[in-house]
Amino acid sequence: MSIDRLASGSFILTKRGVSSFTNCPNPYMLVKIDDNGCDSTISYCNLVDDIKAQSNPDGFSMNLFPNPANDAVSIRLTAAGEKAMTISITNILDAEIEQLSVKTNSAVQLNTSNYNAGIYFIQAGFEGRVIETKRLMITR
Numbered sequence: 001m002s003i004d005r006l007a008s009g010s011f012i013l014t015k016r017g018v019s020s021f022t023n024c025p026n027p028y029m030l031v032k033i034d035d036n037g038c039d040s041t042i043s044y045c046n047l048v049d050d051i052k053a054q055s056n057p058d059g060f061s062m063n064l065f066p067n068p069a070n071d072a073v074s075i076r077l078t079a080a081g082e083k084a085m086t087i088s089i090t091n092i093l094d095a096e097i098e099q100l101s102v103k104t105n106s107a108v109q110l111n112t113s114n115y116n117a118g119i120y121f122i123q124a125g126f127e128g129r130v131i132e133t134k135r136l137m138i139t140r
Contacts, residue, residue, distance in 0.1 A: 061132070062075065062078075067137060068138065070138070075110055079105065081104070084102075086100070086125040087124055089121070098110075112136075119138075120135075
């Protein structure tokens with residue numbers, strides 16, 4: 001893992017070997033945090049054939065509320081049609097904390113009362129691919 005500061009004052013955290021892709025020899029994830037505290041997370045694979053893993057099927061979206069959270073967070077998944085999805089919760093060190101099976105066009109309440117304060121990543125996957133990753137902050 002490396003953290004670099006850009007001339008603009010933003011930071012970029014790079015994690016290699018993330019488990020976001022299947023059959024990918026060298027996956028990595030970038031997290032950019034700008035001077036306002038806003039972030040964006042993108043997972044990459046160095047295989048051109050796996051570029052489809054970043055596609056957004058059927059207008060999929062994931063929303064977290066509240067964020068930052070304390071004891072619980074609601075995760076809402078929306079898409080055209082109903083799909084079986086996997087939600088994976090990992091900590092900043094990419095250790096998986098929890099995994100859930102859910103359907104799109106529904107909301108799930110995640111109990112975070114046993115989580116330590118800090119930053120977690122919520123990944124929504126479909127057919128073995130990560131479709132979207134969101135950052136969740138737990139405060140105490």
